[in-house]
Every structure is written in structure tokens, then in C-alpha cells.
Amino acid sequence: VASVLTFDFYLLPFYLFMYPFRNILFPTDFTPHARAALKYAAAFAHEGGGRIVLFSVQSGSVPANLLTLPERVLEEPDQRWLQQLRVEVRNLLEDPMFDGLEVEPVIIEGEPAPEIARAVREFDIDLVTIVTHGRRGLARAVGFDRGGDYRGGDVSCADDPSAAARFRRTPRQPHGDTPEPRSPCN
Amino acid sequence: VLTIRPPQRDFVEHRDSHTEIRLNRVLLATNFRPSANAAAQVAAELVRRTNAEFHALYVISDYVGEMAQMFPEASGPALSRLREHVEGKMSVFASEAKSRVITHIAEGRPYEQIVRLATDADVDLIVIGTNVHASLFGGAPVLGPDIERVVRNAPCPVLCVPTGKVLTPAPVLVAEPVPQM
Numbered sequence: 338v339a340s341v342l343t344f345d346f347y348l349l350p351f352y353l354f355m356y357p358f359r360n361i362l363f364p365t366d367f368t369p370h371a372r373a374a375l376k377y378a379a380a381f382a383h384e385g386g387g388r389i390v391l392f393s394v395q396s397g398s399v400p401a402n403l404l405t406l407p408e409r410v411l412e413e414p415d416q417r418w419l420q421q422l423r424v425e426v427r428n429l430l431e432d433p434m435f436d437g438l439e440v441e442p443v444i445i446e447g448e449p450a451p452e453i454a455r456a457v458r459e460f461d462i463d464l465v466t467i468v469t470h471g472r473r474g475l476a477r478a479v480g481f482d483r484g485g486d487y488r489g490g491d492v493s494c495a496d497d498p499s500a501a502a503r504f505r506r507t508p509r510q511p512h513g514d515t516p517e518p519r520s521p522c523n
Numbered sequence: 524v525l526t527i528r529p530p531q532r533d534f535v536e537h538r539d540s541h542t543e544i545r546l547n548r549v550l551l552a553t554n555f556r557p558s559a560n561a562a563a564q565v566a567a568e569l570v571r572r573t574n575a576e577f578h579a580l581y582v583i584s585d586y587v588g589e590m591a592q593m594f595p596e597a598s599g600p601a602l603s604r605l606r607e608h609v610e611g612k613m614s615v616f617a618s619e620a621k622s623r624v625i626t627h628i629a630e631g632r633p634y635e636q637i638v639r640l641a642t643d644a645d646v647d648l649i650v651i652g653t654n655v656h657a658s659l660f661g662g663a664p665v666l667g668p669d670i671e672r673v674v675r676n677a678p679c680p681v682l683c684v685p686t687g688k689v690l691t692p693a694p695v696l697v698a699e700p701v702p703q704m
Contacts, residue, residue: 356568373529377680379542380535381525384572436540465524469674 357385358463364392364453367425372432374466379434381464388439390460391429394449395422403444524683532679534647546575550646552637552673553581555612558654562684563616566650570622575647577624579616580640581609582633634672642678649677654686 363378365371382389400406403423411420426442443460445452457465536543551566553559563579570577583605591602609628617624629636641649653670674681 356565357572370529374525374527376535376537376542377525377527379537380544383542384544433540434537434542467524467526469526469528 357381357387359385359387360460360462360464361387361389362392362453362456362460362462362465363389364394364449364465364467365429366393367422367429370470371468372429374468375429375432375434378464378466379438382438387463388441389435390456390462391426391440391442392453392456393422393426393442393444394447394452395444396446398446399444404442524685525680526674526683527680528674528677531677532645532647534680544573546570546573546647548576548578548644548646548648549573550578550580550637550641550644550649552633552649552651553579553616555581555609555616556652556654558686559652561686562650562652562682565682565684567620567622569648569650577620577622578627578640578644578646579613579624580627580629580637581613582636583609583628583630584633585631588630634669634676637673638676638678647679649673649679649681651681651683652686653683 358381361378361382363374365374378389381387397418399419399422403419404426406419406423408420410416411423422444426444430440430442441460443456453465456462534544534546536545546569549566549570551563553563566577569575583602587602587605591599606628613626613628617626627640629640637649637651640646651670651673670681670683674683
């Protein structure tokens with residue numbers, strides 16, 4: 338007597354990530370190094386008539402309406418980093434590479450690896466662009482779960498200790514219309 | 524996942540606020556396993572849309588050659604059969620492809636051979652399939668050592684294409700345990 342175990346997983350044809358790429362995730366920490374991936378993301382988006390999700394993960398709480406917050410809110414000493422972040426986002430969005438493309442800036446709080454993995458699922462991403470120095474393993478930068486799906490990683494700063502240091506841990510805070518004061522970094 | 528390690532060969536041209544993909548040569552590194560199918564399809568589609576030259580490479584790993592030296596009676600013929608098998612697979616792949624494929628079969632360390640061909644042939648993009656499972660490495664997300672070496676040493680960007688969900692293609696029969704008396 339034998340019992341039959343049927344698995345939920347089968348050899349699936351791979352059509353989910355087919356070319357052309359419609360949804361492209363461009364993770365960035367706004368460093369010049371990370372910007373090297375921009376032209377590739379833009380080129381593939383132009384080629385396939387796709388859109389780009391400009392994605393940045395921060396260690397502090399970022400208000401969802403960062404780009405439209407009144408300037409006076411960000412002039413508080415505790416909010417200066419948000420002011421700087423907003424400048425960096427706006428500068429990047431003005432890059433000519435984005436001309437004619439649909440770009441959605443998404444800036445969230447969290448750990449880069451799981452947040453990027455979540456973004457890949459939530460935004461139905463076909464392509465992720467990654468810049469690496471190539472000095473260390475890509476294990477932290479790129480991951481795939483046991484089903485073969487992209488798990489995400491600490492992308493643009495993966496092999497760049499100086500960039501990684503930009504992400505400072507702070508207690509998670511709820512998102513609101515006005516930003517919460519940022520805690521001192523650990 | 525497109526990995527870029529500047530400075531390296533560049534296949535994107537931005538001029539007069541126009542960004543274009545200018546692929547002249549695409550190299551597909553394949554082992555003909557199911558995990559490479561997705562990469563092959565993406566590479567073929569890229570080549571079709573960009574009119575690039577399509578190179579396909581299979582590397583017979585150097586450990587097969589070492590085995591043949593250690594056990595010449597058994598492994599020598601096996602190596603010969605493997606070469607014939609790979610040549611057959613390459614021929615089928617080239618004949619079924621919708622565009623002309625320049626096939627390559629190399630022997631040695633896979634990443635070295637991939638990087639060498641990419642360098643020698645002035646390849647603009649390497650396409651490679653991935654299916655290394657994190658479960659094999661204590662949950663650590665990995666691409667596999669060979670792919671990481673390719674990414675680190677490649678003269679051009681590397682497009683790592685994850686496979687679909689690959690597990691058992693057929694049900695597994697498991698005998699019920701014998702009742703203990």
C-alpha cells in the first residue's frame with residue numbers, strides 16, 4: 338500500500354519574466370554608483386513601453402507624501418534628512434533618462450532585502466537592475482527563494498560599505514501625514 | 524535581474540534625450556537543464572528584437588575531465604559520450620532557434636570559459652539561468668558560486684534569469700511505514 342504525495346509545484350514554463358520587460362524596479366540609494374543602473378532601466382523601459390519603479394529603502398520613517406509635504410514641515414531640525422531625501426529624489430527624477438517614461442517613486446522604511454522582495458511581488462516586477470562593485474558575494478544583493486522567485490536584496494549598496502552605512506537603524510514608526518521625529522542612529 | 528559592474532562594456536546609448544538598447548552580441552550560457560530554459564527564451568527574444576548576434580555556450584566542467592584522468596577505463600568513454608551528447612543538444616538548440624545561433628562548447632571551469640568567450644567575442648550581454656535554492660544554504664539567498672564569479676569577472680552586464688518553480692515534475696510514491704508489532 339502506498340500513499341501518493343502530490344506537490345503543489347510543477348515544472349512551470351517561464352513566461353512570467355518574459356521580454357520585453359514591462360515593470361522595472363530601479364533600486365537606489367541616490368549615490369552615483371547606484372545611478373549606473375538608471376540607463377539600463379530606462380533603456381529597457383523605452384524598449385518595452387514599460388514603467389520604472391524608483392525604489393529606495395530608508396531606515397527612518399518616510400511619510401508617504403514626502404514629495405508634496407509643505408517645506409515648513411521639513412525645516413524642523415529632526416526632519417532635515419527628509420528634506421535632503423526629497424531633494425535627492427527630485428534631482429533623480431529630473432534626470433533626462435526618465436524623459437517620456439512613467440516613473441513611480443516609492444520610498445519606504447525597512448530593510449532593503451525584504452522590502453525589495455516585497456516590491457517585486459507587489460509591483461509585478463519583470464526586471465530588477467543591480468549595480469555591484471563585484472568585490473564581495475552577491476548573496477546579500479540578490480536572492481531567490483526556494484521556488485525560484487526573486488527574494489530581493491541590498492541592491493545598489495550591496496558591495497559598497499560606505500553606501501551601506503547610509504542606512505541607519507531607527508525604531509519603526511507608523512506612517513502619517515506628518516513625519517515623526519527621527520531617532521538618533523544606533 | 525540585470526547586474527551591472529561599472530566600468531564594463533555598455534550596450535545602452537543615450538543621445539538627444541533618447542535612450543536605446545544597442546546589443547551587438549548576446550551570449551547565452553546554458554547547461555540545457557530546465558533552469559536554463561527561461562534564460563534561453565529571454566535571450567532569444569532579446570536577440571530577435573535587437574538583431575544581435577546570438578552565441579550559445581555549454582561548458583563541460585573540468586571535474587569531468589579530472590574524473591576521466593582518474594578513472595580512464597570508465598570515465599574516458601563517458602566523457603566522449605558527454606561531448607557527443609552536448610554537440611547533439613547544441614545542434615538541436617541551434618536548429619530550433621528562430622535566429623542564427625553561433626554555438627560554442629568549451630571544457631574547463633564554467634565561469635572562466637563564460638568570461639573568456641564573452642571577452643574574446645566582445646559580447647555585450649551575458650544571459651544565464653539561475654535555480655540555486657536558498658534552502659540548500661541555510662536560507663541564505665544565493666545565486667551559486669559560478670554565477671557570482673561570472674558577475675564579478677564579466678566584461679559586460681549579466682542578466683540572471685530565475686527559473687520558474689522547479690521541483691518534482693511528477694508525483695512521488697512514498698511507502699507507508701510498516702506497523703510496529
